[in-house]
Amino acid sequence: MTPTRHTLIRAVACVAGVVLLLAAASILAQQRDNAMNTLAEQYVRLVLAVGQHDTDYVDAYYGPPAWRTEAETAKAPLSAIASRAAALAEAMAAAAPGESADELVRLRHQYLARQLESLRARVSMLSGATLRFDEESKALYDAVAPVHTEAEFSMILADLESKLPGTGRLADRFDAFRGRFVIPRPRLDAVIKAAIDGCRTRTLQHIVLPPNESFSVEYVTGKSWSGYNWYQGNYRSLIQVNTDLPIYVDRAIDLACHEEYPGHHVYNVLLERNLLRDHGWTEFSVYPLFSPQSLIAEGTANYGIDVAFPRAERLAFEQQVLFPAAGLDPSTAEQYYAVLALVDRLSYAGNEAARRYINGDIDATQAADWLERYGLYSRPRAEQRVRFIDQYRSYVINYNLGKDMVANYIESRGGSAADPNRRWTEFARLISSPRLPSALTVRSVPQ
Numbered sequence: 001m002t003p004t005r006h007t008l009i010r011a012v013a014c015v016a017g018v019v020l021l022l023a024a025a026s027i028l029a030q031q032r033d034n035a036m037n038t039l040a041e042q043y044v045r046l047v048l049a050v051g052q053h054d055t056d057y058v059d060a061y062y063g064p065p066a067w068r069t070e071a072e073t074a075k076a077p078l079s080a081i082a083s084r085a086a087a088l089a090e091a092m093a094a095a096a097p098g099e100s101a102d103e104l105v106r107l108r109h110q111y112l113a114r115q116l117e118s119l120r121a122r123v124s125m126l127s128g129a130t131l132r133f134d135e136e137s138k139a140l141y142d143a144v145a146p147v148h149t150e151a152e153f154s155m156i157l158a159d160l161e162s163k164l165p166g167t168g169r170l171a172d173r174f175d176a177f178r179g180r181f182v183i184p185r186p187r188l189d190a191v192i193k194a195a196i197d198g199c200r201t202r203t204l205q206h207i208v209l210p211p212n213e214s215f216s217v218e219y220v221t222g223k224s225w226s227g228y229n230w231y232q233g234n235y236r237s238l239i240q241v242n243t244d245l246p247i248y249v250d251r252a253i254d255l256a257c258h259e260e261y262p263g264h265h266v267y268n269v270l271l272e273r274n275l276l277r278d279h280g281w282t283e284f285s286v287y288p289l290f291s292p293q294s295l296i297a298e299g300t301a302n303y304g305i306d307v308a309f310p311r312a313e314r315l316a317f318e319q320q321v322l323f324p325a326a327g328l329d330p331s332t333a334e335q336y337y338a339v340l341a342l343v344d345r346l347s348y349a350g351n352e353a354a355r356r357y358i359n360g361d362i363d364a365t366q367a368a369d370w371l372e373r374y375g376l377y378s379r380p381r382a383e384q385r386v387r388f389i390d391q392y393r394s395y396v397i398n399y400n401l402g403k404d405m406v407a408n409y410i411e412s413r414g415g416s417a418a419d420p421n422r423r424w425t426e427f428a429r430l431i432s433s434p435r436l437p438s439a440l441t442v443r444s445v446p447q
């Protein structure tokens with residue numbers, strides 16, 4: 001045997017060793033994935049079981065229909081669901097991947113474990129536990145909204161005094177001013193469709209979606225919300241618009257971007273394609289509404305409005321497309337949006353009303369009074385909002401705190417308004433991966 005042949009044999013042996021190691025690593029990874037998939041399936045079944053006790057809980061489900069039927073037939077009592085969830089939490093803890101595991105694998109495990117923790121909190125609430133507002137938002141959404149005082153809102157209201165015509169209560173003056181910007185009912189569908197078209201066109205320039213993705217729009221009444229996206233699976237959504245109260249022209253882009261492109265519809269489409277179909281991660285076939293997933297969903301949907309329509313582009317689109325479609329005078333758009341930008345800084349007043357109301361410090365009438373005074377809601381809108389708080393409780397933080405957390409996260413990664421392409425890239429990345437609210441940094445608000 002010559003030295004050359006020895007070297008060759010050693011090299012072959014070495015390569016064979018590496019191949020064997022890689023094969024072993026691949027088998028281990030496959031085993032770990034299989035173990036996680038088994039746990040994920042148990043989680044999905046638990047979410048469906050909770051849905052039997054809470055009609056708002058399962059926001060979307062597009063896994064095997066048999067699992068839903070089983071949950072409906074079994075109608076497991078809450079105590080049994082709590083026991084199964086506790087056992088699953090133990091199994092999840094035992095299945096935690098090591099620090100050296102792939103980032104996506106670690107994110108998956110952390111996300112599923114936290115979603116399960118939130119499910120257990122919801123089951124405990126359904127079983128009669130009462131949580132204070134901040135405890136509830138922490139348990140369900142993995143976040144706590146900052147506290148703001150009346151004095152902070154009063155300063156913003158003082159700014160508005162000179163911007164709104166007339167005398168009397170500011171809420172009434174804002175209502176009268178805003179009344180000039182209502183979309184006439186016969187024009188509503190055309191305006192909403194034009195807004196969706198604008199949001200969709202902008203989104204498709206930056207995010208590749210499956211060619212068969214689609215949506216439909218319905219107009220409904222008797223709801224506590226103003227708009228809702230019902231994801232049906234297979235890349236389809238149904239958007240419902242509530243016409244109980246007049247719809248202002250600014251709601252067109254807000255609804256279209258928030259509910260559809262690049263908001264809820266796109267978020268669900270990307271989760272279904274990237275995580276459920278491409279990775280086979282079953283947990284993404286279900287969306288429990290009262291969970292950390294909702295802070296990411298609502299936060300990205302709200303931030304997505306600014307991503308799709310930066311201020312100057314939005315104003316131009318309003319003036320050129322939406323105001324004419326609504327039969328409104330485009331020359332008034334600039335003043336309207338200047339006032340709305342100020343009023344938007346009052347959004348955290350809604351959290352304060354909800355926090356005091358849920359904590360039992362004020363009653364429903366006082367909560368509506370607070371919304372009128374510090375949030376500039378009209379009385380009917382304030383009452384609709386209190387009904388929303390009755391139904392969804394601390395969920396309200398997901399909209400404004402969620403948006404601020406998402407904005408902070410994306411902008412800290414270089415996705416600022418000054419770099420729109422980077423902002424789209426970071427936005428798409430966030431809505432394509434399982435990330436928890438506590439992994440995003442909170443910025444101090446209001447500004």
Ligand SMILES: [Zn+2]
Pocket residue numbers: 258264297298301
């Ligand atoms: Zn939403």
